[in-house]
Amino acid sequence: MLDHVESYGEAQDEAPIGLVGCLTKSLCYINRTTVHSAALASNTEEPTVLVDPRILVLSVSPDQSSTYIPIMNSIFSAQKLKVTIDICKIYGPDNVFLQQAAHLTGGSYIHIERPEALLQYMMMSFLPPLGIRQLLSVPTQDRIDFRAACFCHKNIVEIGFVCSVCLSIFCQPVPVCSTCRTKFPIKTLQRLNASRPITLPPSTTNVAHPPPRVPSAALGGQNGTGPPRNGTVQ
Incomplete structure (x- = not known):
């Protein structure tokens, strides 16, 4: 093809x-x-x-x-x-x-x-x-690019935020998940915004130690205690 x-x-x-x-x-x-x-x-x-x-x-x-x-x-x-x-x-x-x-x-x-x-x-x-x-x-x-595309702007991102309910990827913390409509507390959004890095890591990584296909930072659930999970996009 x-x-x-x-x-x-x-x-x-x-x-x-x-x-x-x-x-x-x-x-x-x-x-x-x-x-x-x-x-x-x-x-x-x-x-x-x-x-x-x-x-x-x-x-x-x-x-x-x-x-x-x-x-x-x-x-x-x-x-x-x-x-x-x-x-x-x-x-x-x-x-x-x-x-x-x-x-x-x-x-x-x-x-x-x-x-x-x-x-x-x-x-x-x-x-x-x-x-x-x-x-x-x-x-x-020798090197593979494991970046993903965010669900909000369809941009390829190196660091993203994952909804802990449906595992949707976002390039920045959002108050409401656009996929499952889960609402996140303000304190969680403030904490994630404060922890965002200024510089991004290299976009490629060694095949011998590949990172997860989905970024590890996760948004909390209704009470802000939702555990971060890695998974695949459905």
């Missing part, structure tokens, strides 16, 4: 990318094929071919923060279906969400430095199955 940005006219808002639709359709097709193969295997004595589903994304567009939630849901669905997502970054800066997709599903994320060698990358890095890639020394990611 190829995710792209189409431009119409001169000044326009951020055009939507087709990545989310491609991922969901691919996962639906893989699920249907896997279920069909399992049904045939149970109804016949003939040996069946094991399905090893993989998805290859050819990326030429930057991150679009508004698609954070559906992309992460697609990644979690791929994990459940045991689908490997490979990313071939052909053009532009590194894509934060696609880095996470490759890392969380056990795939490869390769930023092509020489476009004329695209065929060689495709044959040697993405065509072999996962077991063979270890023998071929396929390039791996």
Whole structure:
């Protein structure tokens, strides 16, 4: 699949990318094929071919923060279906969400430095199955960007505040959660605002010690005593 940005006219808002639709359709097709193969295997004595589903994304567009939630849901669905997502970054800066997709599903994320060698990358890095890639020394990611997008402004943030009820992410403390409508006490908001750091840490981190995918700072519940929890975005 190829995710792209189409431009119409001169000044326009951020055009939507087709990545989310491609991922969901691919996962639906893989699920249907896997279920069909399992049904045939149970109804016949003939040996069946094991399905090893993989998805290859050819990326030429930057991150679009508004698609954070559906992309992460697609990644979690791929994990459940045991689908490997490979990313071939052909053009532009590194894509934060696609880095996470490759890392969380056990795939490869390769930023092509020489476009004329695209065929060689495709044959040697993405065509072999996962077991063979270890023998071929396929390039791996040394550093992965684990930043998330906030629910309020759809901006990619390095430090955010998480609702302790629904785990929604916000770039700043809010009096009312826009997702579950939970109200937070004023004292909790004042404490969180006073504890906000002035300088932000680096946006990338080592793969050997990745931080949680969701920032650890949490807003309290109705009484301000809600425990901070880490979790995934639904």
